[in-house]
Amino acid sequence: MKFLKVNMSNKTIGVEEVPQPYLGLGGRGLTSILINAEVPARCDPLGPENKLIFAPGLLSGTNLVNTSRISVGAKSPLTGTIKESNAGGTIAAALGRLGITAIIVEGQAKEGEWFVLRIDEKGEASLLPAQEYRGMRTYALTEKLLQTYGDKTSVMCIGPAGENRLKAASIQTSDIDGRPCRAAGRGGLGAVMGSKGLKALVVDQRGNSPDAVADPETFKESAKAFAKAVKDHPFSGQLLPNLGTAGLVAPVNAMGAFPSYNATKGVMDGWEKISGETMAQLINERRGNPSHMGCAQCIVHCSNVYNDKDGRYLTSSLEYETIWAMGGMTGIDDLDTIARLDFLCDDFGLDTMSTGVAMAVAMDAGYKSFGDRSAALQMMEEIAQGTALGMILGNGPEAVGHHFNHSRVPVVKGQSIAAYDPRAMQGNAVTYATSPMGADHSAGNVIGEYMAQKLDPLKAEGQVEASRNTQIAMAAVDCTGLCLLASFALTTPEGGMAFLQAMNAKFGTQLGPEAIPQLGIRVLRAEREFNHKAGFTNKDDRLPEFFYKEPLPPHNTVVIISDQEMDSTFNF
Amino acid sequence: MKVRVKTYGTVTPGPAAARAGQEIEMEIPEGANVGDLLAHLGISPSQGGTVVMNGRILSKEGDLVDGALVQIFQVMHGG
Numbered sequence: 190m191k192f193l194k195v196n197m198s199n200k201t202i203g204v205e206e207v208p209q210p211y212l213g214l215g216g217r218g219l220t221s222i223l224i225n226a227e228v229p230a231r232c233d234p235l236g237p238e239n240k241l242i243f244a245p246g247l248l249s250g251t252n253l254v255n256t257s258r259i260s261v262g263a264k265s266p267l268t269g270t271i272k273e274s275n276a277g278g279t280i281a282a283a284l285g286r287l288g289i290t291a292i293i294v295e296g297q298a299k300e301g302e303w304f305v306l307r308i309d310e311k312g313e314a315s316l317l318p319a320q321e322y323r324g325m326r327t328y329a330l331t332e333k334l335l336q337t338y339g340d341k342t343s344v345m346c347i348g349p350a351g352e353n354r355l356k357a358a359s360i361q362t363s364d365i366d367g368r369p370c371r372a373a374g375r376g377g378l379g380a381v382m383g384s385k386g387l388k389a390l391v392v393d394q395r396g397n398s399p400d401a402v403a404d405p406e407t408f409k410e411s412a413k414a415f416a417k418a419v420k421d422h423p424f425s426g427q428l429l430p431n432l433g434t435a436g437l438v439a440p441v442n443a444m445g446a447f448p449s450y451n452a453t454k455g456v457m458d459g460w461e462k463i464s465g466e467t468m469a470q471l472i473n474e475r476r477g478n479p480s481h482m483g484c485a486q487c488i489v490h491c492s493n494v495y496n497d498k499d500g501r502y503l504t505s506s507l508e509y510e511t512i513w514a515m516g517g518m519t520g521i522d523d524l525d526t527i528a529r530l531d532f533l534c535d536d537f538g539l540d541t542m543s544t545g546v547a548m549a550v551a552m553d554a555g556y557k558s559f560g561d562r563s564a565a566l567q568m569m570e571e572i573a574q575g576t577a578l579g580m581i582l583g584n585g586p587e588a589v590g591h592h593f594n595h596s597r598v599p600v601v602k603g604q605s606i607a608a609y610d611p612r613a614m615q616g617n618a619v620t621y622a623t624s625p626m627g628a629d630h631s632a633g634n635v636i637g638e639y640m641a642q643k644l645d646p647l648k649a650e651g652q653v654e655a656s657r658n659t660q661i662a663m664a665a666v667d668c669t670g671l672c673l674l675a676s677f678a679l680t681t682p683e684g685g686m687a688f689l690q691a692m693n694a695k696f697g698t699q700l701g702p703e704a705i706p707q708l709g710i711r712v713l714r715a716e717r718e719f720n721h722k723a724g725f726t727n728k729d730d731r732l733p734e735f736f737y738k739e740p741l742p743p744h745n746t747v748v749i750i751s752d753q754e755m756d757s758t759f760n761f
Numbered sequence: 762m763k764v765r766v767k768t769y770g771t772v773t774p775g776p777a778a779a780r781a782g783q784e785i786e787m788e789i790p791e792g793a794n795v796g797d798l799l800a801h802l803g804i805s806p807s808q809g810g811t812v813v814m815n816g817r818i819l820s821k822e823g824d825l826v827d828g829a830l831v832q833i834f835q836v837m838h839g840g
Contacts, residue, residue, distance in 0.1 A: 423807060423835055427771045439769045440834045445816040456816075466769060466782055609839070634839025640811040641836045642820055677838050743816050 190290050190400050193314055195306060197385045198237060198296030202314050207290050213696070215247030217273040217667035218712045219291055220262025224271055225715040230722030234266035234377075235354055235384040237297035243284070243345070243390065244292075246670015250285015250399050252409070253691050254416045255675035257281045257485040259345075259362070259373070260667060264723070267356040267377035267543070267585055268602040268627040271719040273667065274373035275631075277484035278362040280343035280392055281670055287312040287396035298386025303352075307338065310393040319388045324349055326536045327361045327369040330389065335367050338391050344369060346389035348538025351379030353575060355583035356603075357543035358383065361535055364483045364492070370505045371483060374540035375604065375629065377585070403697030411690035416488060418684030419675045429491035429674055430480045434509035435465030437608070440640065445743045446613035448606065449517045451546075451553035452599045455613050455741045459522040463512050468495070468524055476500050489675055495528045504532035510630055513608035514545025519552060520559030526566070533569045542630075543585040544572070546605035550586045554593035597735050602627035602725070609636060611732055611748050612741040614646045618748045619656035623730045623758040625716035631673055633660035649749045657758050664716075665709035710761055717759060727756045762827040763788055766802070769834050772809035774802045789825070796821035798831065809833045 194203040211219060220242045232238035241263045248256040259281035265272035298304060303319040322330055327348045334344050343363055350358040358379025361369040402408045420426045428436050441447045442460040449457035461467060472479040475496040483492030483506055492506035507528055515527045534541045548568050551557060557564035571579035581592045586605050590598035599606045601621045607630030611618030616635030624632035635655045638644040644651050666676045678684035693700055736748045767784045768774055789798060795812045811834040812819045
């Protein structure tokens, strides 16, 4: 239980016991509560007063399955709000095994100075000059770092996009195979890392000084029971290992909620060509891997390795949100092009969602035609070359809308929506509008409620409550290190009980089921408080005008949640 | 009446139908509802609980329309 405080201004590293106010916190809970307490809310997100925090989840580094999420937090240059963006891979488990609760990066290196933060297997940290890595893309950089520090190393890094402080810059992290293809994509936190002068974290995976487990026997038993619940759940045990998140392409199109051609239609023409079913078939034919283990401790294997037609590696892992942003929104119905764009984003260090939507806005504004594959690749090249238009695209959809004087820009608080149109899924309209993160696909996605027929996606009734409950649940899950995709096992009696038992056995607590939503509410309150101090009010919890006025085919509906209802979301 | 049926993901129809992912045309009794169709296909609710016709999710009691495409999914969550 220690904080590693890294001051980039004077290049010092301090180690301290976790202070009392932060005890019992991990992941998003820790990043958000700490940022709210210590970062001046009106500071420049790319200035020295902002803090960039890396926090593994509460259970990361233990033997509990699927607990390898790391939360990255800061004030976002994209949204101006508090931000938590989380990623899988191996680094959360590596930090957990070293008993590191958080790395807090403060201050700012001088312009043009670059560093790597290395943490060895004993947990000793050092800041090393990294001028030689300047300008490197993430695949080449990660390969070089693994050569230098050994295969048993986790890397978390930025590419040129982060160095250039683009607002859609991601932070990439290495998967089980040492590829930098897992991303803390949202919110432009790669730009914050770039502003600090930090090119990469490298963490030895062989640490053996984790925080103690209070009751190892009970922990072991409950971990076993939880693993069974994850395997038994039809979503994490069957669908995800076969199709990955891309399995969502078909049902969301069938429901008329797949925002296509910059959110002008709810069904994409030819969506079958980019569906999860088609993708799995292609991957098998090309000897890729449709059921790849991407993250430490993972038993779901939702990741994939996508090869080109000659059987050569093209990308990993092709996900639903990327297929939507690079395919549905741009009208590109070709998985190979989408996979190439995905790889280029990972390599350059860009959020695939913000980048795809930025291209779609440019197309909608008339710069290029929807469906033009070479235009999309050319726009990526513009970003890579750092041309004026490339910088605008790399700053996300809102910047593109301003440039072209185009108002159909599907963002909330500057961040693009995800692959569910709010006009055809009214609960996700509530989440996009009210989440402290800006529009976000993992802050409170209600699609499961619709597919289980608990709620009608087109009616206003019940949507605010569904969004509220899901936002609370997600805020809590994001504290634990548990992967969202395994977390639906918590909704079964066996899975929920096993997980709670594991938490209590780890920390020697006697928490009841009510502790989970209480934690989520605490986190959301801190995030809302920060945003309020930063100048945000309820009036910012609104969708762009076109979602209220332009009916979305095929249902021809608009967002019907009133402002008053939106404002009741956080009545807790 | 006749309906066209297509299953997705890991929903696997029983021997009465073709393999998953293939669209099939089926003759069903007049007035048959969603629950009847799922039973006929041998698809349990936990396996394929979401039935979509004309862009809307139907309950088990939902009526089917002659000639319509019926899409069957398992319940999924956001990713």
